[in-house]
Amino acid sequence: MPGSNPRAIAKARTLPADAVALDLEDAVAPDAKAEARRTIAQELNEGGFGKRMRIVRINALSSEWGADDIAAMANVPCDAILAPKVDSATDVKALATAMANAGYPQHVGLWAMIETPQAILNLAEIAACAQDTPLAGFVLGLNDLAKDTGMAQKPGRAVFQPVLTMSVIAARANGLLMIDGVCNALDDDARMEAECQQARDCGFDGKTVIHPRQIDPANRIFAPSADEIAEAQAIVDAFADPANAGTGALRIAGKMVERLHLVQAEACLARVRSIAERG
Numbered sequence: 001m002p003g004s005n006p007r008a009i010a011k012a013r014t015l016p017a018d019a020v021a022l023d024l025e026d027a028v029a030p031d032a033k034a035e036a037r038r039t040i041a042q043e044l045n046e047g048g049f050g051k052r053m054r055i056v057r058i059n060a061l062s063s064e065w066g067a068d069d070i071a072a073m074a075n076v077p078c079d080a081i082l083a084p085k086v087d088s089a090t091d092v093k094a095l096a097t098a099m100a101n102a103g104y105p106q107h108v109g110l111w112a113m114i115e116t117p118q119a120i121l122n123l124a125e126i127a128a129c130a131q132d133t134p135l136a137g138f139v140l141g142l143n144d145l146a147k148d149t150g151m152a153q154k155p156g157r158a159v160f161q162p163v164l165t166m167s168v169i170a171a172r173a174n175g176l177l178m179i180d181g182v183c184n185a186l187d188d189d190a191r192m193e194a195e196c197q198q199a200r201d202c203g204f205d206g207k208t209v210i211h212p213r214q215i216d217p218a219n220r221i222f223a224p225s226a227d228e229i230a231e232a233q234a235i236v237d238a239f240a241d242p243a244n245a246g247t248g249a250l251r252i253a254g255k256m257v258e259r260l261h262l263v264q265a266e267a268c269l270a271r272v273r274s275i276a277e278r279g
Contacts, residue, residue, distance in 0.1 A: 003022045004035060009022060010043075018052065020049060020053070022043070022055070024058050057113075061083065067098065071102050083112055089126055089128065104134075109137065111136060111137040111177075112138055113141045113144075114139065114167055123166055124170055124173075138170075139208060140167055157198065178204050179205060182207075182210045186213070223275055232264075235261055
C-alpha cells in the first residue's frame with residue numbers, strides 16, 4: 001500500500017492478508033516522501049491491523065531518503081523493515097547498523113528485496129547475514145530485475161526459473177522467509193494463479209500482491225489442500241501409533257514414508273493451525 005494514501009491503508013486493515021507492506025519507495029513520489037513517513041507513523045500508531053504483520057518498505061539506504069526513513073520508523077509499532085536494492089552483505093550490515101543506531105526493538109526484522117543482478121550473484125553471502133543481523137526474509141522483485149537485465153516477464157516466467165530456485169535455496173540455507181514478487185497482470189486471474197502455483201512448487205512461503213482481488217487466489221493456493229492435510233494427518237497418526245515406535249519408515253497409502261516426511265507433515269499441519277488462528 002502506498003504510504004501516502006491513508007484510504008488505502010485504512011482498507012488494508014480489513015483485507016484477509018497475512019501482512020501489510022506500507023511503501024515509502026516506488027509508490028511514493030519524491031516530493032511526498034516526508035508526508036508519507038508521517039502518514040505511516042500515524043496509521044501504525046493508531047493500530048487496528050489485527051494479526052497482520054506490519055511492514056514498512058523504506059527507500060534504499062544509499063538514496064537521499066533512506067536514512068531518514070529508518071530514523072522515522074524506529075519508534076513506530078512495526079514488525080519488519082523491507083529494504084530495496086540490496087546488492088550485498090555489506091548493504092545488509094549497513095542497514096542493520098542503521099537500525100541499531102536508531103534504537104529499533106529486537107523483534108523488528110529486516111527483509112531484503114532481491115531485485116538486482118548483483119543481488120542474484122551474491123545470494124549466498126546476503127542470506128548468510130541472517131546469522132548476525134536482524135535479516136529475516138527475502139522478497140523477490142522481478143520488475144526491477146527485468147528492467148536491469150532485459151529478461152522478459154512472460155507468462156510462465158521461464159527465464160526467471162533459476163532465480164526463483166536459487167533464491168529459495170539461499171533463503172532456506174539460512175532460515176529466512178521467502179516471498180515471491182508481484183504479478184503485474186491485474187486482470188489476468190489465470191496468470192496470477194499460475195504464478196502462485198509456480199512459487200508454491202518452488203518452495204516460497206507466499207506472494208506479494210498489489211490489488212485486493214489477488215489476495216484470495218494467493219491464500220487458496222498457498223494453503224494446504226484437503227488432500228495434503230489428510231495425507232499429513234495420516235503420516236502423523238501412523239508414527240504416533242505405539243505399534244510403530246522406533247520405526248524409521250512406514251508404508252502409508254501405498255507410499256514409503258520416512259521420518260523426514262513426518263517433519264514435513266507436522267509443518268503442514270502447523271500451517272493449517274496458523275491459518276485457522278488468523279481467521
